[in-house]
Amino acid sequence: MSDTDDQRKRHRQSIEIRQTLSSIPELTETLxxxxxxxxxxxxxxxxxxxxxxxxxxxxxxxxxxxxxxxP
Structure with missing residues (x-):
């Protein structure tokens, strides 16, 4: 895997993680x-x-x- 492919993969993963994290307050409120x-x-x-x-x-x-x- 090239550096560019690796960067794209990490970027996609970051987006997925941020989306998941952003859904937690609504899930918590619903529950x-x-x-x-x-x-x-x-x-x-x-x-x-x-x-x-x-x-x-x-x-x-x-x-x-x-x-x-x-500190």
Missing amino acids: AWQYPDARLSSTISIGSGAWDQLYSDSKPRARQQYGDSP
Whole structure:
């Protein structure tokens, strides 16, 4: 596989992951409405390396790699 093919594949994967991530709030809301007694909430954790690939133009100031201790 050439570098260009690899870049295209990673780009497609990033789009699919971002679409999946963007659907989680609606899914959480739907399930919370259907099961109000469950008091459902959701949390998503994205590793530092994955964040760089998915959202290279926006990095949270306090972002750390897993296992790093706070400054």
